[in-house]
Amino acid sequence: MTRTHTLGFPRMGAQRELKFALEKHWRGEIDAAELEAIGAELRERHWQAQRNAGLDFATVGDFAFYDHVANHIQMLGCEPSRFDFPGDEPELSRYFTMARGVAHEAGHEGCTHGSHDTFALEMTKWFDTNYHYLVPEFDANTRFSLASVRLFNEVAQAQKLGHAVKVVLLGPLSFLWLGKEKQAGFDRFGLLESLLAVYEQILVRLKWQGVEWVQIDEPILGLDLPEKWRNAFERSYWQLARSGPKLLLATYFSPLSENLRLACQLPVAGLHVDAVRAPGELTGVADWLPAHKVLSVGIVDGRNIWRTDVDAAYARLRPVADKHKGELWIAPSCSLLHVPFSLEGEGRLDAEVKSWLAFAIEKLDELRVLRAALDGEESAVEAELLVARAAVAARRSSPRVHRADVALRLARTVAGDDRRASSFAERQALQRVRFALPPLPTTTIGSFPQTSTIRAARVAFKRGELDAATYREKMQAEITLAVRKQEELGIDVLVHGEAERNDMVEYFGEQLDGFAFTANGWVQSYGSRCVKPPIIYGDVARPAPMTVEWTTYAQSLTKLPMKGMLTGPVTILQWSFVRDDQPRSVTTEQIAWAIRDEVVDLEKAGIGIIQIDEPAIREGLPLRRAVWKSYLEGATRSFRITASGVSDRTQIHTHMCYSEFNDILPEIAAMDADVITIETSRSDMELLRGFGDFKYPNEIGPGVYDIHSPRVPTTDEMVRLMRKAATVVPPANLWINPDCGLKTRGWPETEAALANMVAAARQLRSELAAA
Ligand code: GLN
Ligand code: ZN
Numbered sequence: 001m002t003r004t005h006t007l008g009f010p011r012m013g014a015q016r017e018l019k020f021a022l023e024k025h026w027r028g029e030i031d032a033a034e035l036e037a038i039g040a041e042l043r044e045r046h047w048q049a050q051r052n053a054g055l056d057f058a059t060v061g062d063f064a065f066y067d068h069v070a071n072h073i074q075m076l077g078c079e080p081s082r083f084d085f086p087g088d089e090p091e092l093s094r095y096f097t098m099a100r101g102v103a104h105e106a107g108h109e110g111c112t113h114g115s116h117d118t119f120a121l122e123m124t125k126w127f128d129t130n131y132h133y134l135v136p137e138f139d140a141n142t143r144f145s146l147a148s149v150r151l152f153n154e155v156a157q158a159q160k161l162g163h164a165v166k167v168v169l170l171g172p173l174s175f176l177w178l179g180k181e182k183q184a185g186f187d188r189f190g191l192l193e194s195l196l197a198v199y200e201q202i203l204v205r206l207k208w209q210g211v212e213w214v215q216i217d218e219p220i221l222g223l224d225l226p227e228k229w230r231n232a233f234e235r236s237y238w239q240l241a242r243s244g245p246k247l248l249l250a251t252y253f254s255p256l257s258e259n260l261r262l263a264c265q266l267p268v269a270g271l272h273v274d275a276v277r278a279p280g281e282l283t284g285v286a287d288w289l290p291a292h293k294v295l296s297v298g299i300v301d302g303r304n305i306w307r308t309d310v311d312a313a314y315a316r317l318r319p320v321a322d323k324h325k326g327e328l329w330i331a332p333s334c335s336l337l338h339v340p341f342s343l344e345g346e347g348r349l350d351a352e353v354k355s356w357l358a359f360a361i362e363k364l365d366e367l368r369v370l371r372a373a374l375d376g377e378e379s380a381v382e383a384e385l386l387v388a389r390a391a392v393a394a395r396r397s398s399p400r401v402h403r404a405d406v407a408l409r410l411a412r413t414v415a416g417d418d419r420r421a422s423s424f425a426e427r428q429a430l431q432r433v434r435f436a437l438p439p440l441p442t443t444t445i446g447s448f449p450q451t452s453t454i455r456a457a458r459v460a461f462k463r464g465e466l467d468a469a470t471y472r473e474k475m476q477a478e479i480t481l482a483v484r485k486q487e488e489l490g491i492d493v494l495v496h497g498e499a500e501r502n503d504m505v506e507y508f509g510e511q512l513d514g515f516a517f518t519a520n521g522w523v524q525s526y527g528s529r530c531v532k533p534p535i536i537y538g539d540v541a542r543p544a545p546m547t548v549e550w551t552t553y554a555q556s557l558t559k560l561p562m563k564g565m566l567t568g569p570v571t572i573l574q575w576s577f578v579r580d581d582q583p584r585s586v587t588t589e590q591i592a593w594a595i596r597d598e599v600v601d602l603e604k605a606g607i608g609i610i611q612i613d614e615p616a617i618r619e620g621l622p623l624r625r626a627v628w629k630s631y632l633e634g635a636t637r638s639f640r641i642t643a644s645g646v647s648d649r650t651q652i653h654t655h656m657c658y659s660e661f662n663d664i665l666p667e668i669a670a671m672d673a674d675v676i677t678i679e680t681s682r683s684d685m686e687l688l689r690g691f692g693d694f695k696y697p698n699e700i701g702p703g704v705y706d707i708h709s710p711r712v713p714t715t716d717e718m719v720r721l722m723r724k725a726a727t728v729v730p731p732a733n734l735w736i737n738p739d740c741g742l743k744t745r746g747w748p749e750t751e752a753a754l755a756n757m758v759a760a761a762r763q764l765r766s767e768l769a770a771a
Contacts, residue, residue: 001375002321002328002329002330002371002374002375003056003057003327003328003329003330003371004053004054004055004056004329004330004331004367004368004370004371005050005055005056005057005059005166005215005296005329005331006050006055006059006331006332006335006336006363006364006367007059007062007168007215007217007250007252007272007298007302007331007332007334007335007336008059008062008168008334008335008336008337009046009049009050009059009062009335009336009337009360010046010336010337010339010340010341010360010523010524011042011046011062011063011064011337011524012341012522012524012530013042013045013341014045014341014342014344015520016522016530017038017042018038018039018042018065018528019528019529019530021034021035021038021039022035022065022066022527022528023528026096026100032090032092032093035065035092036092039063039065040157042063043060043063043154043157043158044157044161046063047059047060047158047161047163048161049361049364050163050364051163052364053361053364053365053367053368054368054371055364055367056164056329057163057164057165057166057213058158058161058163058164058165058166059166059167059168059215060151060154060155060158060163060165060166060167060168061151061154061155061167061168061169062168062335062337063154065092065095065096066095066096066099066134066526066527066528067099067132067133067134067526067527068133068170069126069133069134069135069136069170069175069178070095070098070099070121070133070134071148071150071151072136072169072170072175073098073121073134073136074091074094074095074147074148074150075146075147075148075150075151075202076144076145076146076147076175076195076198077143077144077145077146077147077148077198078136078138078142078143078144079094079098079147080098080121080137080182081141082118082137083097083098083118085097091148091150097118097120098120098121098134099120099121099134099527100120100527101118101119101120102118120134121134121135121136121137122134122135122137122180123135123526125619127219127253127254127623128253128254128619128620128621128622128623129253129303129338130338130523130525130531130533130575131337131338131523131524131525131526132525132526133178133526135178135179135180136175136176136178136179136180137179137180137182138176138179138180138181138182138183138186138188138191139181139182139183139186140183140186142188142191143194144191144194144195144197144198145198146198146201146202146205151167151202152205152206152209155167155206155209155211156209159209159210164212165211165212165213166211166212166213166214166215166248167206167211167213167214167215167245168214168215168216168217168250169199169202169214169215169216169217170216170217171216171217171218171249172192172195172196172199172236172240173192173218173220173229173232173233173236174217174218174219174220175195176188176189176191176192176195177220177223177225177229178220189228189229189232192232192236196236196239196240199240199243200239200240200242200243203240203243203244203245204243204244206244206245207243207244207245208244211245212245212246213245213246213247213248213269213270214245214246214247214248215247215248215250215272216240216247216248216249216250216268217250217251217252218233218249218250218251219250219251219252219253219334221233221251221256221259221262221263222251222252222253222254222255222256222259222274222277222278222623222624223254223623223624224624224625224626225259230259230262233262233266234262234265234266234267237249237266237267237268238267241267241268246268246269246270247268247269247270248268248269248270248271248272248294248296249263249266249268249270249271249272250271250272250296251263251271251272251273251274252272252273252274252277252298252302252333252334252335253274253277253303253334253623254274254277254278254622254623254624255277255278255280255281255624256273256278256281256285257281257624257626260281260284260285260288261288263285264285264288264289264290264293265288268293269293269294270293270294270295270296270327270329271285271289271293271294271295271296272296272297272298272329272331273285273295273296273297273298274298274333274334275297275298275299275316275333276298276299276300276301276302276303276333277303277333279316282297282316282320283319283320283323285320286319286320286323286324287323289324289326290326291324291325291326292326293326294326294327294328294329295320295324295326295327295328295329296328296329296330296331297317297320297328297329297330297331298331298332298333298334299313299316299317299330299331299332299333299370300313300330300331300332300333300358300363300366300367300370301332301333301363301580302332302333302334302335302336302338302339302363303333303334303338303339304339304577304578304580305339305340305357305358305359305521305535305577306356306357306358306580307355307356307357307358307362307366307388307391307392307395308358308363308366308370308388309392310366310369310370310373310385310388310389310392311389311392313370314370314373314374317330317370317374318374321374328374330367330370330371330374331367332363332367336360336363336364337523337524338523339359339360339363339523340359340360340518340520340521340522340523340532341359341360341361341520341522342359342360342361342362343357343358343359343361343362344361345520346518346519346520346521347519348517348518348519349516349517349518349519349535350516352394352398352400353400353516353535353537355391355394356391356392356394356395356537357535359521365384366388368381369381369384369385369388373385395537395581396581398538400537400538401537401538401539401579401581402538402539403513403538403539403541405541406539406540406541406590406593407539409593410586410589410590410593413589413641417641417644418637418640418641418644419640419644419672420640420643420644420646420648420652420672421647421648422648424672424674424697424698426648427648427649427651427674428674428698428699430648430649431648431649431651431674434608434649435493435561435608435609435651437492437493437561438492438761438765439731439732439765439768440722440731440734440735440736440761440764440765440768441492441493441735441736441761442490442491442492442493442735442736442737442757442758442761443491443492443493443494443495443563443677443701443735443736443737444486444491444495444737444738444741444742444754445495445611445655445677445707445737445738445739445740445741445742446495446497446498446563446565446611446613446655446741447495447497447498447501447741447742447743448482448485448495448497448498448499448742448743448747448750449742449743449744449745449746449747449750450499450743450744451746451747453474454475454478454499457471457474457475458471458500458502475499475500475550476553478497478499479496479497479499479550479553479554479557480557481497482494482495482496482497482499482554483496483497483554483557483558483562484557485747485751486560486754487558487560489751489754489755489758490758490762491560491754491758492560492561493560493561493563493609494554494558494560494561494562494563495554495562495563495565496550496551496553496554496562496565497554498565498741498743500550504567504571504613505533505534505567505571505572505575505576506532506534507546507567508546508566508567508572508595509534509536509572509576510534511542511543511544511546512540512541512542512543512546512591512594513538513539513540513541513542513543514536514537514538514539514540514541514590515534515535515536515537515540515576516534516535516537517532517534517535518532518535520532521533521535531575533575533576533577534575534576534577535576535577536573536576536577536578536579536587537579538579539590540587540590540591540593540594541590541594542594542595542597542598545598545601546598547564547565547566547598547602548598548601548602548605551564551565551602551605551607552605552606552607555605555606555607561608561609562607562609563607563609563610563611563653564599564602564607564609564610564611565610565611565613566595566598566599566602566610566611566612566613566642567595567612567613568595568612568613568614568617568638568639568642568654569588569589569591569592569595569638569639569641569642570588570614570616570617570620570635570638570639571613571614571615571616571617572591572595573587573588573591573620574616574619574620575616584634585630585631585634585638588634588635588638589634589637589638589641591638592638592639592641592642593641595612595642596641596642596643596644596645597645599612599642599643599645599646599652600645600646603645603646603647603650608649608650608651609650609651609653610646610650610651610652610653611652611653611654611655611677612639612642612643612652612653612654612673613654613655613656614639614654614655614656614671615655615656615657615658615659617635617639617656617659617664617667617668618656618659618660618661618664619659620635621664632664632667632670633667635667636667636670636671639654639671639673640670640671640672643671643672643673651674651675652673652674652675653673653674653675653676653677654671654673654675654676654677655676655677655678655740656668656676656677656678656679657678657679657703657739657740658679659678659679660687661678661687661690661691662687662690665690665691665694665696666694668696669694669696669697669698672698673698674698674699675698675699675700675701675735676698676699676700676701677700677701677702677703677735677737678700678701678702678703679703679739679740680702680703680721680725680739681702681703681704681705681706681713681721681739682706682739684721684724685702685721685724685725685728687702688700688702688724688725688728688729689728691728691729692727692728692729693728696729698733699733699734699735700725700729700733700734700735701734701735701736701737702721702722702725702729702734703737703738703739703740704718704721704722704736704737704738704739704757704760705717705718705738705739705753705757706739707738707739707740707741707742707744707745708739708740708744710745710746710749711749712749712752712753712756713753713756713757714756715756715757715759715760715763716760718736718756718757718760719760719763719764722734722736722760722761722764723764731768736757736760736761736764737757738753738754738757
């Protein structure tokens with residue numbers, strides 16, 4: 001008999017109940033007890049959903065009020081000492097302080113804290129997902145202890161409801177790996193022994209509570225690990241094996257590769273593998289895994305929203321079921337945290353696209369159908385199998401998915417389509433003449449403050465309460481305001497301000513063919529923040545210009561150059577749910593051609609400078625280094641396709657933020673943008689050093705101030721940063737701009753900061769002239 005389970009379930013609730021409860025709690029509208037009650041109710045519902053789908057276990061330990069890694073920080077007793085919590089501060093309040101910090105903004109009224117703000121834990125991306133976890137901090141003084149009973153209470157809650165409980169824990173090696181040293185020269189690896197001792201205590205206590213299975217997640221087994229870390233697995237798991245419950249070691253997100261045998265041989269009772277991301281390894285795992293161990297196959301895609309092709313899944317599972325003599329479990333490939341809650345009540349998707357999808361609730365149900373098929377009980381799920389097969393067949397042959405014109409366009413791509421006509425040096429010379437900009441030209445990254453009036457107008461327009469003409473007038477008024485302000489400030493290359501855009505991906509997706517949008521397809525990004533990624537279901541094409549009208553309107557208001565503003569293909573792909581029926585690189589290239597059409601149309605409309613934002617290039621990097629090269633080649637090629645339909649006189653900008661660039665500089669150079677603007681101010685221009693060492697050939701605008709804070713930087717600060725930048729990059733190639741778009745800021749601080757920025761540019765120009 002096959003068993004079914006899930007590695008984890010979305011926490012937010014069907015209607016994002018957790019988000020709203022958290023935000024009420026943070027505003028002081030509900031107390032901790034009320035918040036706890038809502039959390040308990042959500043867990044209860046989510047376990048019930050697992051029971052309804054006939055799963056053999058209810059998974060406990062995946063719930064978190066903010067983040068599961070933060071839960072482990074508290075359970076393992078390693079809250080960083082810098083928070084200096086008073087002894088009687090309640091657990092939940094400490095938790096939210098670690099997650100959100102205590103802000104005492106400069107000049108903030110009644111602030112008695114001077115400069116000792118309490119910064120939140122750093123947040124970073126959970127592997128290659130768009131979920132962000134809170135980063136544990138380690139130093140020589142880090143001690144571990146079993147410091148929270150939250151997990152045990154949740155176990156008791158589930159048991160009381162009559163569930164067969166499987167607990168999920170983040171494994172000790174992954175927990176340690178995901179943290180950061182906060183002390184020079186300290187190696188967190190040295191903390192392993194003391195950490196293991198606390199994991200043992202946790203396991204003993206779970207056993208004592210009557211828990212039979214503990215799923216222990218070690219996703220780092222899918223990374224390129226240093227030898228020392230790999231070697232630590234065996235002894236660590238020998239130590240944990242003594243303690244009690246049966247351990248199901250769970251891996252996901254990428255192939256195990258050289259760690260496959262290691263994973264199969266660890267002294268645990270079962271192994272979960274991701275058969276969606278690493279289908280090719282399934283046979284190897286079935287060969288290597290001893291018969292007494294449980295094999296859990298992650299067969300339903302936990303990272304994407306497509307309905308499972310049951311016949312393909314069956315064909316993959318059958319030989320494994322026959323070969324593996326031990327118990328077989330089936331599950332989603334990873335936690336369902338990364339997909340929306342349910343399709344039920346989804347009103348924005350059309351019926352056809354909807355029939356191709358499965359969200360978390362539907363994925364649980366797919367396990368039930370698959371299990372029946374595997375166990376020879378097909379007749380019990382006959383009707384469901386018919387529906388599932390019909391949907392998969394319809395999607396495969398739908399003309400909405402496959403378009404001959406798009407295929408033809410890609411097939412006709414010739415060498416050179418991804419190259420500008422001339423070299424950068426030749427383009428630069430032409431552009432210098434055309435734009436006649438001063439040295440160290442100033443610009444901004446695209447968006448200006450998204451005021452409440454702007455948002456209200458957009459919402460009213462979407463709801464049909466505002467007609468198109470009135471909406472256009474309102475947006476044009478915002479554009480006019482932005483242009484006037486930039487002219488008054490003395491900025492050299494202007495932007496229209498992006499007032500009409502809700503989001504840099506959704507705005508384009510809504511106007512492109514092949515994209516669908518949900519009403520309620522929310523996925524947790526961090527804490528209470530959720531995102532609603534578009535779904536790319538079909539071949540991508542651009543039926544009509546998307547930005548030309550707004551941009552030319554803006555240009556008509558000024559003699560200064562107006563920069564067109566687009567989102568690049570890699571970023572659009574990265575922040576969407578992507579087709580699983582063709583390689584990601586093909587979808588990216590389709591988007592690239594659609595955006596290229598827009599670039600060409602902007603040029604035709606007289607726009608001479610066009611920025612194509614690619615903030616997500618770095619975060620799209622695969623988890624395994626071995627496949628970086630092919631990803632980066634595809635990504636840079638797609639960018640160049642978007643940028644290469646224009647003449648040498650047209651200046652192409654790109655923008656990237658929050659990234660470590662140093663290990664991908666050759667590829668950034670291979671994008672061959674005439675100008676790149678990047679975030680550097682938070683690193684005090686250190687990020688730029690790599691560009692200098694690498695002798696990055698094209699022009700660069702290193703961000704001179706952090707737009708994430710309302711603080712107004714002084715002219716002197718920005719002058720200092722630019723002087724530093726000029727030591728690594730030739731001044732003739734430098735631009736001056738903020739770190740990123742200004743949409744989250746207010747106008748007063750934006751104007752003050754930009755005025756200082758322009759003053760800094762002027763001061764530096766006169767210094768240059770005098771030199
Ligand atoms: N052009 C966008 C803006 O200014 C860029 C946003 C981003 O880099 N994330 O808002
Ligand atoms: Zn940015």
